[in-house]
Amino acid sequence: MITTHKLSKLYGRGLYALRDLTITVGKGEFVFLTGPSGAGKSTFLRLLLMKERPNEGEIVVNGHNLASLSRREIQEYRRGIGFVFQDFKLIQRRTVLENISFVSEVIGVSPAQQRRRAFQVLKWVGLQHRMNAYPQELSGGEQQRISIARALMNDPALLLADEPTGNLDPDLSLEIMNLFREINAGGTTVLIATHDRELIRLVGRRSVTLDSGRIVEMAEGMRA
């Protein structure tokens, strides 16, 4: 699903966020990206989302070499990716239902399809009863579940999450991880950046540890 070869990202003079990163994530795999702050985890996700471009090396996702995509192809590529952030990035002035259907609306999906899919994913994360609430009326765990529901709206082949449990307590974190496991069980490739080693141990999936932009450890997880 994801293959990178000698990928480097340079910020400023000689400051590498990623250096010669070669990594492969198979289709349908669940992989943790871990390491201390500044290790390059978020940078790697930003490169996958094409929010930034690498200075060297190449990234191939689902057969697409990201360096050669046109603007229109980038839009198409992004439609196949779901994303979840630590700070949820929910739009405060929109209701839960609007936050979720919005991502389908802006890629031109018909209103009927938007609603059908939004109800589906809301039901799946167990928050269909909160669809008319505003994000500020929800708990952190609920907000992150909404964020996950939003990521699933376009039925992505790849789900990226950047510290999705960073703002949650351990019990809620495990609950969120269970959602990710279920998503992965449905065939979606999941790549999660987290510094929470205990959570990685509990979930028991493959992890890649970065430090100063380089891979320092790769570990196969023991499925929990």
Add this chain to the structure above:
Amino acid sequence: MRAIDYAFRQGWASLRRGGGSTVFAVIAIALAVSVLGGLLLVTWNMERLLARWTTSAEFSVFLRDDATSEQRGLIETLIDQSGAAAGREYISKEQALVRFRREFADLASTAAAVGDNPFPASLEVRVQRSAEADGRADALLRRVATLPGVADVRYDRAWLSKVGAGLDSLRRAGLVLALLMAVAAAVTVAAVVRLGLHARREEIEIMQLVGASIAFIRGPFVAEGLLQGGIGALAAVLLLWAGFAVSSASWGPQLAAALEGLDPQFLPARFCALLVAGGMAVGGAGGFAASRHAV
């Protein structure tokens, strides 16, 4: 179609959220359109007057007192065959005196003091508009002036040309002023739309990440500018109309007298539509300029 629908829904919502800053942008557009509209209103009515003067244009051929009826017949034949005249009328010396006494009653005694009737007989020729435009009227005038029995010809078109040129200058100056104000209004709209854009940074980021097209991302900002421009221009047209209605009610007779009996008219619907479209274009340009910061 969905992108347009989305753009206008979001643009309208943003417009309503904008509050004071939106009002400021709408006022800027309304001012620019008011200046242009007011100027159009004045020149439109002046042009109607000018058109009347032009269509009623005539020249006078003053005959010598000793002109024979054959000479007069020759002049009339030339005028009739020229194809430049829409009609003609012979005014005898006596008729000219009567007309003078009627139109200038205060000076009637002056004419009487002279003794003999001092007014010459004349032919008053109404000129066709096309003949005026293509120069046939001028050519006829030059030929008539050389005929025997003609004392003088009078064709006061220069002042009409001056009035026309004056109106053109007024229109050009107004257009420049309105253009400058339109640029200022577009800049104001752009600034206001950019404020909304900053407030929606996160939303735009999400749109980009989910693969929304440029039309979906930029559309709402362009639509917001279009709506601001349209509302501003519409307000300006309504204000102009209200001002015109009040002026007509208060000073109708004076205005009609100034226009030589023509009733003052408000701008035709097509001009109003053009003003609103112009306002929308200015607002849309401002919104488009701001939207370039979104992606």
